[in-house]
Amino acid sequence: MTLVPGPAEPVSGRPEGSGLDDDLRALFGHSTAVFASLAGPAHMLEAANPAFFAATGDDGRARTGLPLGELMPELVEQGLITVLDRVFRTGRPVTGRDRRVVLGTGAAAREAYFDFTYEPRLDAGGNVTGVRLIGVETTRARHAQRLAAEHGALLEQIARQAPLTDVLHGMARVIEELSPDEVLVSVLLADTDGRHLRHGAAPSLPDFYNEAIDGIAAGDGVGSCGTAAHRGQSVIVSDIATHPYWDDFRDLADKARLAACWSTPIQARDGSLLGTFAMYHRTPRTPQEYDLALARIFADTAALAIERHQAERARQAAEARERAARADLAFLLDASTSLAHDLDATQTLSRLAAACSPALAPLCAVDVVESGRVRRIATAAPDDALRTLLASHIPVYDADDDAVARVLASGVSEVARRTPTGPGPWHDLGVTGYLCVPLLDRGTPFATMTLLSVGDHTFDGHAVALAEELARRAAAAARNARQYTHRVTLARDLQAGLLLPGVPDVPGADVATYYHPAGEGLDIGGDFYDVFPLRDGRWAFMLGDVCGRGASAATTTALVRHTARAVAPLLPGPQAVVEAVNRALCDRPGSHGTGFVTLVYGQFTPAPDGLDIELIRAGHTAPLVLDAQGAVRTVDACGLLLGVAPDPQVSPRRLRLRPHESLLLFTDGLTEARAPDGEQFGEERLARSLTGAPAPPAAHHLIDTLTAAVHAFTGDHEIDDDQAVLVLTATDHGVDGPHRTG
Numbered sequence: 001m002t003l004v005p006g007p008a009e010p011v012s013g014r015p016e017g018s019g020l021d022d023d024l025r026a027l028f029g030h031s032t033a034v035f036a037s038l039a040g041p042a043h044m045l046e047a048a049n050p051a052f053f054a055a056t057g058d059d060g061r062a063r064t065g066l067p068l069g070e071l072m073p074e075l076v077e078q079g080l081i082t083v084l085d086r087v088f089r090t091g092r093p094v095t096g097r098d099r100r101v102v103l104g105t106g107a108a109a110r111e112a113y114f115d116f117t118y119e120p121r122l123d124a125g126g127n128v129t130g131v132r133l134i135g136v137e138t139t140r141a142r143h144a145q146r147l148a149a150e151h152g153a154l155l156e157q158i159a160r161q162a163p164l165t166d167v168l169h170g171m172a173r174v175i176e177e178l179s180p181d182e183v184l185v186s187v188l189l190a191d192t193d194g195r196h197l198r199h200g201a202a203p204s205l206p207d208f209y210n211e212a213i214d215g216i217a218a219g220d221g222v223g224s225c226g227t228a229a230h231r232g233q234s235v236i237v238s239d240i241a242t243h244p245y246w247d248d249f250r251d252l253a254d255k256a257r258l259a260a261c262w263s264t265p266i267q268a269r270d271g272s273l274l275g276t277f278a279m280y281h282r283t284p285r286t287p288q289e290y291d292l293a294l295a296r297i298f299a300d301t302a303a304l305a306i307e308r309h310q311a312e313r314a315r316q317a318a319e320a321r322e323r324a325a326r327a328d329l330a331f332l333l334d335a336s337t338s339l340a341h342d343l344d345a346t347q348t349l350s351r352l353a354a355a356c357s358p359a360l361a362p363l364c365a366v367d368v369v370e371s372g373r374v375r376r377i378a379t380a381a382p383d384d385a386l387r388t389l390l391a392s393h394i395p396v397y398d399a400d401d402d403a404v405a406r407v408l409a410s411g412v413s414e415v416a417r418r419t420p421t422g423p424g425p426w427h428d429l430g431v432t433g434y435l436c437v438p439l440l441d442r443g444t445p446f447a448t449m450t451l452l453s454v455g456d457h458t459f460d461g462h463a464v465a466l467a468e469e470l471a472r473r474a475a476a477a478a479r480n481a482r483q484y485t486h487r488v489t490l491a492r493d494l495q496a497g498l499l500l501p502g503v504p505d506v507p508g509a510d511v512a513t514y515y516h517p518a519g520e521g522l523d524i525g526g527d528f529y530d531v532f533p534l535r536d537g538r539w540a541f542m543l544g545d546v547c548g549r550g551a552s553a554a555t556t557t558a559l560v561r562h563t564a565r566a567v568a569p570l571l572p573g574p575q576a577v578v579e580a581v582n583r584a585l586c587d588r589p590g591s592h593g594t595g596f597v598t599l600v601y602g603q604f605t606p607a608p609d610g611l612d613i614e615l616i617r618a619g620h621t622a623p624l625v626l627d628a629q630g631a632v633r634t635v636d637a638c639g640l641l642l643g644v645a646p647d648p649q650v651s652p653r654r655l656r657l658r659p660h661e662s663l664l665l666f667t668d669g670l671t672e673a674r675a676p677d678g679e680q681f682g683e684e685r686l687a688r689s690l691t692g693a694p695a696p697p698a699a700h701h702l703i704d705t706l707t708a709a710v711h712a713f714t715g716d717h718e719i720d721d722d723q724a725v726l727v728l729t730a731t732d733h734g735v736d737g738p739h740r741t742g
Contacts, residue, residue, distance in 0.1 A: 034114075034137065037121070039130035042067040043084050046130070055112065055137050056103055074105055084131050087118045091128045094118040098138055112139045140290065143178050147294070150174040154301055164309035168201035171298055171305075175279070176204055179294070184258070184280040186210075187266075187302055188225055190273045194218065197229060200275060209256040213249070218273065223249050224263035225276040232273070234264045234295065239284040260285045262292075264299040266306065274306045328466055331359060335470055339477040343484040346377060352449060352474040353378040360467055361451035361459075363429060365390055367404050368447040373397055374404060377447075386429060390452075393424045407436045408445045413468060415459050420450075430454040437467050439475035449474070504531055506539055508606030510729040512699035514707060518669070518719050526553040526595075527667045527724035530561050532568075540568050540577075540603050543665040543726045544620065547595035556595055556643075559584055564601065574601050575652050578616045578642070585643030597642040600665050604657075610730040611657040616650045618642050621668055624687060626697055628660040632687040635663075659732035660696040666706075669723035673710050676717050681710055699727040 034052040038045060045064050056072065063071065069081045078101060087094050096116040102109050114135040121130040154174070157167050172185035184204040188197035199214040216222055218229035227245055228235040237243045238260050240253045246261075253259075260281040266274040277299040279291065287295075335355040339348050349366045356364040357380035366378040374397045381387035395404035402422040407414050417433040419426040433453035438445040449471050453459065459467075503511050513529055526546035534540055542564060546556045563584045568577050578601050585597060600623055602615030615623070619641035622634045639650030657663055666686070673681040689709035693702050703725050710723075 034133075034135045036068075036133040037130065038068055038084065038133060039121070041085070041088055043069065043081065043088070043131060045071060055114075055135075072103070074102055074109070078102065083118060084133075087120055087131050088128055091120045091122070093120065098142065112137055113142045114138060146178050147174065150178065151297065151301060155304070158301075158305045158308050161308065161312055164305055165201065167305045168302065169203055171301060172201050172203050175294065175298060181285075182282060184282075186225075186278040186280065187275060188213070188216075188229075188278070189275040189306065190218070190229065190266075194273050197225060197276060205280070206256050209252060209258075212252050221245050224261040225278050228263040228265045228276050229273055232265050232267065232271075234262065234292070236262050236287060238286045241284070257282055259283050262287050262295060264295040266299050266303045268303060268307055274303055277302055324462075331355075331466070332469060332473065336473050336477070339474055340480075343481045345478045345481040348474065348478045348481050349447065350378040352470070353380040355470065356380060356449065356451055356467070358382065360463060360470070361435070362454045362457060363390055363431070363452035365393075365450045365452070366447060367395055367450070369397065369408060369445070374408075389425050389428060396422070403434060403436045404448050404450060407438050407448050411438050411440060411443070411445045413437045413464065415464055417453075417458060420452075432456075433458055435459045435464060435467055437471040439471050439478065441475060441479050447475070447478070504533070506531065506606075507537075508731055509539075509604070509611055510699040510727075510731055512703050512725075512727045512729075514703045514723070514725040516669075516707075516719070516723045518722050526557065527669065527722040528557045528561060529665070529724055529726045530564070531726070532565055534569055534603065536605075538603050538605050540564070540601070541665075541726060541728065542599060542601040543667070543724060544597055544599035544601075545667045545722075545724075546597050552595065556585070556588075556597060559588060560597055560599065560642075568603075573652065574603050574614050574616045575650055577601060578618055578639070578648065578650050582618075582642045582648045583646075586646060588643075596644050599642055604728065607656075609656075610659055610661070611663075611728065612654075613657060613663065613728075614652050614654045616652055618648055618650050621666060621671065621683070624664040624666075624690070625655070625657070626662045626664060626690050626693070626702065628658065628696065630691045630693075630695065630697075632690050657728065657730035659730050662697055662699065662702055662727055662729040664690065664702065664706075665726040667722065667724045669719065669721035670706070670710055670725070672721060673714050673719055673723070674717060675713055676715055681713050685709070685713070697729065699729040702727050702729070 034049065034055050036045060036048040036052050044067055047064060068084070069076050075081055080101070083094055083096075086092075094116075095118070096114075099114050099116055101112050101114060103112055104110055114137050117134045119132045119134070120128045121132050123129050151174075154167060154171055157170065168187045172187065175185050176183055184202070186202035186205055187200040189200040190196070191198060195218055196215050197213075197218060199210050202210050213223070213225070216226050219226050220230050221227060221244065222230070223245055224235045224237045235245070237245055240246045240250065240259055240261060246253060253261075258280045260283070261278055263276050263278040266277055268274050277295060279287075279295060335352075338351045338355055341347070341351065349368065353364045353366050362382060363386065364378075364380040365376055367374050368377050369375075374395045376391055376394050379387050379391045381390055395402045397405055397408070399405045399422055403414055403416075403420045413436065415433075415435045419431045420434045420436075429452065431452045431454060435451040435453075437449045437451075439447040439449060449467070451459070451467060503513055511531055513531075515527065515529070526549055527544070528546070529541075529543040531539065531541045542561075544557075544560060546553045546560070548556075560581055563581050564577055567580045571577050571580065578599065581597075581599070581601075596619075598620035599618045600615060600620045601618070602613055604611045604613040615635070615637065616639060617623070617635070617637035618639040622637070625633050625635060627633075635653060635655065637651070637653035640648045642648055655663075671681055671683050671686055675681075686706065686709075689706055690697075690702060692709075693705040706725065707723075
């Protein structure tokens with residue numbers, strides 16, 4: 001049965017109840033047997049069925065009563081008459097399978113394939129009177145088998161993710177080569193918006209035609225393909241010359257010698273449009289069931305190829321986005337690490353400029369606002385000459401025509417594909433565009449980062465977002481650096497107020513001090529020392545350690561020092577002073593801290609032959625005495641921590657320092673200093689280090705020797721606690737001679 005749709009009627013892409021099996025049956029078709037009865041040695045055609053005349057193209061040549069070789073002379077050259085002669089002569093039948101036969105001559109010739117049986121015709125006496133020819137044409141089945149094989153190869157290509165263009169071109173070529181009639185195949189692909197069709201593959205259509213229809217709209221009445229895409233149904237135009245769908249394309253089709261076009265929509269599994277599959281013919285023609293099945297199968301194949309292609313592109317795009325995101329994150333992490341390298345605001349902004357060039361732009365400048373003026377603090381460029389030129393330009397803070405001034409005023413980024421407004425060395429720098437981003441501190445701009453394009457470089461949305469994120473991180477790093485600097489300065493000022501501003505000039509004594517805070521200096525340390533004069537030529541000294549750090553420790557330190565200085569001139573000796581300090585600590589308000597204190601407090605009187613010393617040790621590390629021969633001994637004194645109990649149970653210890661003998665007071669920050677393996681420096685190692693001091697042991701030489709030994713022991717390992725040292729060395733000039741200070 002032949003399906004002949006009307007010239008303007010759309011045909012459903014797949015009729016209800018049909019499927020792939022139906023399409024394959026249509027492709028293979030139903031073979032029809034041909035029959036002819038030939039008489040005599042000349043093979044005179046006596047009779048034949050209609051299928052014989054249809055297969056031979058019944059063009060008026062096939063008439064009974066004439067020899068077959070005369071009716072169809074092309075069979076002689078192909079050897080078929082010779083086979084008939086052999087059957088007539090021998091009386092033996094001959095069979096042939098899938099025999100190729102060319103029927104007709106010239107432009108009307110066509111290739112066909114048959115399974116033949118040649119049987120002798122016998123009379124009553126058993127004599128051969130002719131030949132009976134029975135054949136089944138296998139042309140369509142053979143073509144369908146080859147199409148199926150090629151279709152399998154296309155599916156394999158799709159599975160291997162061959163390029164979509166190769167798959168579509170291969171599909172078009174297969175259909176064109178294996179179709180029984182001349183056909184020109186075209187595949188158009190739907191745009192992402194689904195409203196236009198783009199050239200996909202059309203190997204046999206002329207280039208001018210493909211270019212003309214590239215981008216046609218998917219709409220009703222827009223040719224066969226535009227209409228099929230719009231309706232989602234196959235559209236058959238059997239005669240382009242008369243069909244209204246082709247009114248706007250008729251001249252184009254005529255120039256390309258196209259007379260018929262059957263278009264089938266290519267649809268995804270969800271029904272969305274992927275494109276169209278079209279079959280063109282040179283003569284007006286209506287499709288047969290075979291043609292429609294062919295279109296449906298290869299439209300489905302094209303859909304599979306396009307969906308796989310789109311899925312692969314989506315995967316590649318996702319991977320590209322992931323790679324870009326990882327690259328952005330790595331850039332930001334590297335830049336953030338660089339910005340936080342140290343806590344200096346100027347260095348932070350200089351590193352910001354270096355991070356931007358050339359990663360984000362060829363040129364970069366960072367400007368800050370200071371005292372109502374703009375200062376260019378950092379620049380980055382490919383070479384020194386450009387960097388110097390860029391650094392020489394200073395924006396005007398209140399200029400309306402300056403991009404930096406506008407961004408500082410608005411707090412909003414500004415981007416343009418032109419040189420910045422206002423004066424500047426833009427021509428010499430070759431600037432073609434700029435991006436100016438504010439650096440904000442609690443919503444207020446305090447600086448700008450200006451990126452400058454040269455040549456073909458431009459700023460897209462991604463670059464703007466990346467620059468703004470980097471500026472946000474740089475602003476936070478600069479703010480932290482400024483806050484750190486402020487805190488360090490404040491801590492150092494407070495610490496300086498709790499320590500001696502300088503070593504006093506003490507008759508008969510060489511005095512030296514040392515203080516090294518732990519960490520980065522953000523917190524006020526708990527170690528302290530003091531040396532101050534009393535009445536009658538006496539001097540007081542102290543060295544102590546407050547539990548804790550920071551403001552609470554500073555409060556306690558101030559309380560101890562000021563209490564001691566206040567009561568020492570009024571009380572008879574060191575024990576009374578220490579007990580007064582203990583009462584002050586025990587009576588302090590809870591808001592002023594509750595930490596305990598270790599302390600060595602003493603008083604000394606210079607004498608002609610040295611220093612007479614009386615001291616109290618309250619829970620502190622025992623002082624050391626270094627004699628003139630380099631021997632070290634511990635000062636034995638006992639007492640409890642201060643600020644813990646009402647009675648610290650302290651007792652005085654008296655000693656005399658002879659000339660060139662030294663009293664060494666130190667905090668546990670030295671003895672507990674650790675080597676990289678965790679071992680502590682310890683009191684024994686400290687005592688041994690003092691014996692290596694030069695003789696006579698000047699006070700500052702003792703400190704240099706001790707601190708050098710500690711540093712050599714700890715290496716680069718950061719100290720965990722404050723370190724303080726106070727050294728009193730008796731001089732050999734007594735109270736009436738010259739003296740030295742450390």
